[in-house]
Amino acid sequence: MSPPELAGLYALTPDTPDTRWLEKVVCALLAGGCRLLQYRNKTADDALRRAQAAMLQTLCRQRHAALIINDDPRLAADIGADGVHLGRDDGNLAAARRLLGDSAIIGASCYNDLARAQNAAAAGANYVAFGAMYVSSSKPQAPLAAPALLARARGALCLPVCAIGGITLENAAPLIKAGATMIAVLHDLFQFQSAPARIRARASAYQQLFQETFFHEHQCRTV
DSSP, X not given: OOOOOOOEEEEEOOOOSOHHHHHHHHHHHHHTTOOEEEEOOSSSOHHHHHHHHHHHHHHHHHTTOEEEEESOHHHHHHHTOSEEEEOTTSOOHHHHHHHHOTTSEEEEEEETOHHHHHHHHHTTOSEEEEOOSSOOSSSTTSOOOOTXXXXXXXXXXXXXXXXXXXXXXXXXXXXXXXXXXXXXXXXXXXXXXXXXXXXXXXXHHHHHHHHHHHHHHHHHHHO
């Protein structure tokens, strides 16, 4: 598989012990056009996380999508995932690069700190993530990052920039206009947990919004 484009909807999975349900809703996401998926499960034991991650890796391979593992470079290496996403307390980026190899995708959480993003870029990150952009239901105490930071990061770094935190289909466009090349979403997709068809439609709507907004902005800036 050719390297995925780090752009558009970046779906984050919710904590769930139900692997069959997770498979069903991720199939819906991928059918809706999502090509970037991050596996997160903060509550599962090692065996369940490995089983779920391996299942998602199979699905992503079938759909030519990229699977990124949250926090765990070893799990990413063991199942052959496309990469790993590291937060402040999730280990050394350079060590993850040595483990996963040059072709792996490594992302870094940078919160509201451009200097942290610059350090991550120097250490070999493939993308940087800022947020929370809005108050997040999963991390309500997270400090907020200003949309202007996305533009500053795009100007300072030769890397894709991801926006995360409290993002919905209704508030995503200003972030894309500000410079986000990726939009990380969890709750606004999986709120339709019993309706895979609605998850599929929501994913498709995000991709359409991104294409319309990003490419319109790009054309305006190059005219």
